[in-house]
Amino acid sequence: MPIYQVQSFLRECLDSILEQSFRDIEVIAVNDCSPDRCGEIVDEYAEADSRVRALHLPENVGLGLARNAGMEIARGDYLFFLDSDDTLTPGSLQLIADRLSDTTDPDVLIFDYARTFWWGGVTRNSLASVFQSKGPEVFTAKQRPDFLTLLMVVWNKVYRREFIEQRGFEFPPGYYEDTPWTFPVLMAAERIAALDHVVVHYRQRRQGNILRTVSRKHFDIFDQYERVFAFIDSDPSLAEWRPQLFTKMVDHFIAILAKSNRVPDELRAEFFALAHRHYRRYMPAGFVRPEGQAGVRYALIARNAYPVYQTLKVANQGRRKVRKTVRATRKKVVSKRLDRHYENALKQPVNQNLAVYSSYWGRGYVCNPAALHAKAKEIAPHVKGVVVAKAEEVHKLPPGTNYVIPGTEKYWEVMARAKYFFNNVNFEDRFVKRPGTVHVQTQHGTPLKRMGVDLLPFPVAAKGTNFRKLLERSDRWDYCISSNRFSADIWEQAFPCSFAALESGYPRNDVFYTSTAADVRRLRAEIGIPQGKIAVLYAPTHRDYTTSYVPQLDVAALADALGDDYVVLMRGHHFYEQKPELRKLQSSARVIDVTAHTASEELQLAADVLLADYSSMIFDYANLDRPIVIYANDWEAYKVSRGVYFDLLEEPPGHVARTQEELHDIFVGGAWKDEQSTSLRDTFRRKFCEYDDGKASERVIRQILLGEPAENLPVVPLDERTPAPSPAAAEAESVKEPAVGRSRAA
Missing domain, CATH: 3.40.50.11820 (CDP-glycerol glycerophosphotransferase, N-terminal domain)
Incomplete structure (x- = not known):
């Protein structure tokens, strides 16, 4: 697996391999000097599973050379090159192993794939019918040439390592490195087999695909095809492949030119000229151009007629643009x-x-x-x-x-x-x-x-x-x-x-480390929290499965259960600011409705304890290292309707109540601030308060507006941070201040 800038996909890829029922594998994870956290993830998996071998390259070398580095230390009988943003389908490795056994260890086994899209769509390879075509089960490329019409990729096959080493195959540098590997390997293989099964889910990334980057590197395609034709020319018996590979090459050039996110505009004429040169150089004798628009493009490349070729493209784009503009005009509703x-x-x-x-x-x-x-x-x-x-x-x-x-x-x-x-x-x-x-x-x-x-x-x-x-x-x-x-x-x-x-x-969380005891006292006074009271900030989140505000908790009953030593700050979600159900709570002396308060950070600074359900406030409040209680009465419904990234009940920042009675017990019995609560909060803080140290705003402004390197302001380790004092500590400090003042006066 060559790995570069795929930290958000890498775990899914590795898990899809390591969770296979077939377990006799080694996974060589080649970190191609990735600038993100891929290296850390690779080491984490290598430490947890002996089948994973981490290889860290000292500099970025690209897909092909990274694969070569992995091949050098490979010990498996077969090589499988999987891209680190793709995944394997469940049970596929066992099917591959069974097929290799059934066909008596062929040089190459070809299998199918499906494209997966960001919206959840899955589309099988459009040429999947090749796998149902008639022919011998074990064959050469000449016997079943239709397999060379498949996408020129390396990851839809496994290769017998001894065959690869004997023939000295390796990947070249540069873009489109699959091309000079795929054709020579298939043409050289004496025994090929096929597996009619989707093994790889080929992720169609909206952004980040290296081949969708505007760059001169797309000119590498010319060197890659020169390597393919050099291989053909080295063996007279391979000459019959020339027409088919020539068509593949020209179609490949046309496909690159058709994309606006490949060759820079100012280099397109040069690219076209090189395409013409390769056309003339490698055109087989008696070649007949295809019919239709494809044939027109072939003819224009043959004549090096770039201006005409570009005019043809612009005309087609113009027609599409007119249609798009007409549709947009019809939908336009904003003021002219x-x-x-x-x-x-x-x-x-x-x-x-x-x-x-x-x-x-x-x-x-x-x-x-x-x-x-x-x-x-x-x-x-x-x-x-x-x-x-x-x-x-x-x-x-x-x-x-x-x-x-x-x-x-x-x-x-x-x-x-x-x-x-x-x-x-x-x-x-x-x-x-x-x-x-x-x-x-x-x-x-x-x-x-x-x-x-x-x-x-x-x-x-x-x-x-x-x-x-x-x-x-x-x-x-x-x-x-x-x-x-x-x-x-x-x-x-x-x-x-x-x-x-x-x-x-998060810049908004800086105040949790820069605020003073005086700030905490001032905020409590502004909110109206009586001195000496324990303030419970209740901040429920929005429910997607309800069409209107439905109270999850009887706040008045909670306030009554807590007694006169407590006050509840009711912070409704901003979707519900004007709801009459919330305004009714103001009639209780033990409840303060703070829904309309502008800054939630100020409410958090003023509170002794946070009572929340699934609100993101739990992650912010954890910075203050004050008690948090989770009220999860509808966790299953919320999880099913909204979807969650982790199980809050398994990784809570404090005690969890599933019913109002359990919630009352946690507060009345004092568990909300016990040692277990502290321990749970510490684990939670270390995972989710990683970068909040009071300097986030400065870090962003210096990097974005002043152009300074991010490393100029490193994150302060969690154990070295001092959050704002708790309300109790702030009040205790205020008691000391008058005494100090009297001493100075004396």
Whole structure:
């Protein structure tokens, strides 16, 4: 397995191998100097399973040479080259072993594959009928040449290692390395067998596929075919393959030219000229071009008529574009005046010192974007920050904050001109990402519940989401912030786009390490928490399986059970801010409705204990190292309707109650703050509070706005961090302060 930048797919790939019923295997995991956490994952698996051998290359060499490095230390009877973002189907290795035995150890065994897509679709190889064609069970390529029409890949076959070593086959460097391996190996094999079964699930990545990267490296295709024809020319008996391979080659050139994400525009004429040279050089005698449009393309390459070839392509694209424009015009519902204003603004140069900060579709000064805006004002004041805020949110902004109201002319002017964008959700579909601009997706929590395309199997939660549109919006991201490795992997998986992970910690959580005892006391006073009371912050999350607010907990009954020493801070999800059911709770002296409070971080600082269900707040609050209690009365329903990434009941941050009675017992009996609670929280913090150290905002702003390397501000180890004092500690400190003051006065 050659491995490079596949950290979000690698575990699935390795598990699909190691969980096979056939176990007589060795897995050589070749870390091709991957810059992400692939090396750590490989070592983890090698330590846990003796069948895995980790090979770390000192520099990046590419797929072909990485495979060669693995072959050098291979000990198995057969070689199987699997790409590390693909997977094996269950039971497939046993089927391969059985087929090898039935056909008496052939040189090569060919099997089938299916393409898997981000939306969950699975499509078997379109040429699968080859496996049902008539012919001997053990054959040569000449006896069943139809097998050479299959996709030119290395991973749909296993190879007898002794045969490969005797013939001296190895992979060349560069792109399209499968081509000069596949054809020579099949033409040289004296005994080939086939298995009519889908063995490999070939992942169709939306982004990140090396062959979909615009680069001059696509010119490697010419060297690769030169190697194939050199092999044919080395043996006169192989001359009969020339027509078929020539057609393969020209079709391959045409396929590359047809893609806009392969050869750079300024190099396409040069690529075409080299295609012409190879056409003339390798064209077999008596060759007859195919009919139709394919034949026209062959003729244009033969004549080196690139301008005509390009005109043909543009004409076809033009027809498609007209049809697309007509459809878009029919659907257009936005104001033409705003359209014209926005289009005119897009013609103006990008303002290199303008940044936009937006949270929850304009809900004002909250979450990660607000923390980043504040830090940018402090350490990058040359970059003007503009906050997106709805009209009703403007009065909540800090004094002097520059803002724009969504949908206004000023808003679209700023959106057209800004260089930097920070958002914890996504901007509108009609928003255009201009070249050179930088988009940072800050996210708004560590995901317990399924996100992005991982919601596809959960229609109740997806509720008609247009996933293609969602990913088109997410394609704008240049960076995606995470507070731990767990969520960094999930963002890559749930949003298969081309952004870079920004493992900085969540900026909004900085206050958990920078706030003082005075801050905690002030916040408690502002919220109205009586001095000496234990404040329980209850923060339930949204339920996708209900159409309206359905209370999961009798908050008034809880407050009564807790007694006069406690007060419950009721924080409803922002979807339910105006619900009358929540406003009724204000009638109780033991319950304070804080649903409309702008900053959840302030509520967390003021609370002695967090009572939550499946809200992402549990990951944030854990930074404070204060008790957490989980109320999971509907865990099964939530898990089935929404989908989750791990079992919270197996890895909780504190005690778990499944009924209201159990919840009362946990609080009344004092278990909420016992040693077991502390131990569970410590394990939880080490996994999910990995990067939150009070410096996340500075880390992001220095890297994005100031261009400084991320390593300039390393993450403080968890055991060396000091979170804000608890309310009890803050009140104790306030008792000492007057005494100190009197001593000084005396």
